[in-house]
Amino acid sequence: MNEVLRIDSVTKRFGGLVAVDRFDGYVKQGELLGLIGPNGAGKTTLFNVITGMYAPDEGRIFFFGKDISGFKPHEITRFGIARTFQNIRLFSDMSVLENVMVSQHLKLRNWLWFFKCIAKTPDSIRMERHMREEALKLLKRVGLENFANEKASSLPYGLQRKLEIARALSTNPRMLLLDEPAAGMNPQETFELMGFIKQIREDFKLTIMIIEHDMKVIMGICERIYVMDYGKLIAEGNPEQIQSNPLVIKAYLGEEVLL
Amino acid sequence: MEKSLSNSLKFILTLALIVVIGFLLFLANKRASEYVILILNLMAINMIFAVSLTLINGITGIFSLGHAGFIAIGAYVSTLLTLPVAQKEMTFLIKPLIYPFNQIQMPFLPATLIAGLVAAGFGYVVAAPSLRLIGDYLAIATLGLGETIRIIANNAWSITNGALGLKAIPPYTNIYWSWGWAFVTVLVIASLVKSSYGRALKAIREDPIAAKAMGINVFSHQVVSFVLGSFFAGVGGALWAHLITTIDPKSFAFSKTFEILIMAVLGGLGSISGAIIGASIYTVGLEFLRVLESPFKIWFINFPGIPGMRMVVLSIMLIVLMLFWQRGIMGRDELTWDLIYKLFTKSARRRGVVDE
């Protein structure tokens, strides 16, 4: 089994609250893994721990066998894990193209580039052109090329979510974490998004982990699903297994989510 | 139809603009009165201050209130390096100046560079720990720093000559130094902003968390921006000291930082060209308002001249301006040839000159 990510008994506390409670899990190469659970279950917190936004209080995280717990967010992105945010976090005052170009910045690996960029040396100009071309290619890929020079905040909601994905892809990741990518989308947009996620997995040879409240999305595209409740992993399985798991139904009871 | 100018045309236009400005300055230097030359020098120095502050506050989004502190460092360091040894002995009466300053005298250029480097070093020493520890509260740390530097200057008699300050500083600053450095400052900072680093800094301003997630080392970028801004503040301080030729701790009170903030905000915080425009308007505006400080008469009412009146009037004007025009003159946009071209063709079309 080719394992991309291993989460080894990870715990994250906020004061007395245990947001993630000894979570164990793994993600296989090329897999599309769903992460579901009621509000406040700790799903986003788990993403934040994986991406280094929070250090885990206990446990470790391995990415391609390397222990990445304790590394900074930008380092983890450079290792190859990119993400989107539940509450859209675009660089709103910058253009759509610039948003995607920002993620190309990690190609400038040492501070020599800083002086080259000020002096506008030929290789810095080449690099700038390369970044622009890569970003444009990605915009074309997600169908945003006509908006390249618009302000990111001027895009409609559904396109902003797409831009977030394009921006994450621009870091050239091996693994992509999507936090509620369908939130705020209409059924038509959601349907397109499902095809889109599957397609980018093929095109970019990605491993994808996705948090989503829309069960159509999760059941429609995920091969395997983890269910969290109160920070704990309470169930694991393929869509059919999850839909018939009594623990899951109990966790969701009282929530208006149809499994 | 896409409206834009070719790169080579823009380059030629920019070059032409620089030549024209250079020629006008050359003429002014030869013909203009000493007063006008003083204002022109101040204008260039204010540009250096405003542009370097814009890099820190406007582009990177670090709310720093310590600019006057770095200006002070630049002013004192450069002065201690250029002041003739005999002059130092005459000045430092209460406590003698410490080694090695009491034996050094060097030309203006190296003194200015060292002043900038020392200010940059202080910038690093302040920014690194406070950005790491307190992040958003940097404003308070930098405010504290500015005041601390001033208080140290007031009490470190053997370095700064305390409250008495330094006098008879060689008046090295002329049009060429001040405008030359302003040119270098704008060139370096604009070139940086118009690169991948500029995008990274703006991304940090817009959303530091998302910037981190896109692989940007937010901390080191903030520190570098702060250090570069401090360097030019130090250079500006050196130029300023050698223009006004006397400095004392009061010259670097918080009001100095506030003045620069006004220039940057007036021009549009986050725009380099805005900072240049803001600094120019502020410098010239302040001179025009000087009439308020000598007695004058409107109709039958006599107004006595009140010193400081122009600052009051200016502040009120700026408050009104900010209320109705919050983003300043340029907002976060840059004044580019494309923009001028667009504005020009738009107004031309309105007048029916250009038909399409």
Ligand SMILES: Nc1ncnc2c1ncn2[C@@H]1O[C@H](COP(=O)(O)OP(=O)(O)OP(=O)(O)O)[C@@H](O)[C@H]1O
């Ligand atoms: N920075 C924080 N400080 C304190 N508590 C936090 C913080 N972040 C999350 N929490 C708490 O941790 C718990 C888990 O939150 P989390 O955002 O991970 O839930 P979630 O599963 O993503 O929920 P949702 O489906 O609503 O997005 C919640 O009770 C939340 O209030």
Ligand SMILES: [Mg+2]
């Ligand atoms: Mg969440």
